[in-house]
Amino acid sequence: EIVLTQSPATLSLSPGERATLSCRASQSVSSYLAWYQQKPGQAPRLLIYDASNRATGIPARFSGSGSGTDFTLTISSLEPEDFAVYYCQQRSNWPLITFGQGTRLEIK
Amino acid sequence: EVQLVQSGAEVKKPGESLKISCKGSGYSFTSYWIGWVRQMPGKGLEWMGIIYPGDSDTRYSPSFQGQVTISADKSISTAYLQWSSLKASDTAMYYCVRAVEMATVFFDIWGQGTMVTVSS
Numbered sequence: 001e002i003v004l005t006q007s008p009a010t011l012s013l014s015p016g017e018r019a020t021l022s023c024r025a026s027q028s029v030s031s032y033l034a035w036y037q038q039k040p041g042q043a044p045r046l047l048i049y050d051a052s053n054r055a056t057g058i059p060a061r062f063s064g065s066g067s068g069t070d071f072t073l074t075i076s077s078l079e080p081e082d083f084a085v086y087y088c089q090q091r092s093n094w095p096l097i098t099f100g101q102g103t104r105l106e107i108k
Numbered sequence: 109e110v111q112l113v114q115s116g117a118e119v120k121k122p123g124e125s126l127k128i129s130c131k132g133s134g135y136s137f138t139s140y141w142i143g144w145v146r147q148m149p150g151k152g153l154e155w156m157g158i159i160y161p162g163d164s165d166t167r168y169s170p171s172f173q174g175q176v177t178i179s180a181d182k183s184i185s186t187a188y189l190q191w192s193s194l195k196a197s198d199t200a201m202y203y204c205v206r207a208v209e210m211a212t213v214f215f216d217i218w219g220q221g222t223m224v225t226v227s228s
Binding site (some may be wrong): 046096 | 152167219
């Protein structure tokens with residue numbers, strides 16, 4: 001099973017700052033990686049697929065990069081509504097799918 | 109509008125059976141995989157399994173194989189997740205998701221979630 005490890009577990013930043021979230025795979029997942037955002041009491045929302053493609057309706061301040069084992073989700077300038085939990089997800093060994101454990105982005 | 113609408117919250121006792129549902133609309137239900145994701149209270153996301161309603165091809169996470177059954181009725185565009193004997197540890201929010209296959213398989217549409225509480 002491919003394990004996804006997200007870091008940091010919690011990230012404390014202020015609105016307007018740049019956020020960098022990491023997702024590391026235990027073995028190569030090529031570019032088969034997606035990112036999701038989950039706010040309290042809501043279902044997750046797709047942000048990024050295929051490592052770097054923004055989903056429909058996702059603001060340009062969200063960007064994804066990486067391939068192989070190391071991936072990054074960057075939020076260029078934090079808005080108040082961006083404080084949430086973020087998950088990465090891989091499908092490299094379909095049909096097995098795994099999620100990372102999440103990074104909580106909180107207001108400093 | 110493309111959406112998945114799940115059945116309502118459930119409160120059950122240990123040992124009881126349960127079947128929750130997820131109805132798709134606004135797209136061709138038989139052309140996309142439908143998956144189920146568990147989120148235990150205060151915890152992260154866990155993929156449980158997936159079904160292709162077009163031919164009922166079903167795959168399970170090893171962690172959930174034998175613990176749940178995933179099915180679908182394409183005539184009414186509805187997928188199901190069922191348990192034959194619930195445990196307290198099944199208490200969680202359950203999301204159905206539409207899976208898109210590109211390079212990644214990703215979940216672009218999420219149901220609103222069904223909260224299942226198992227308590228004596």
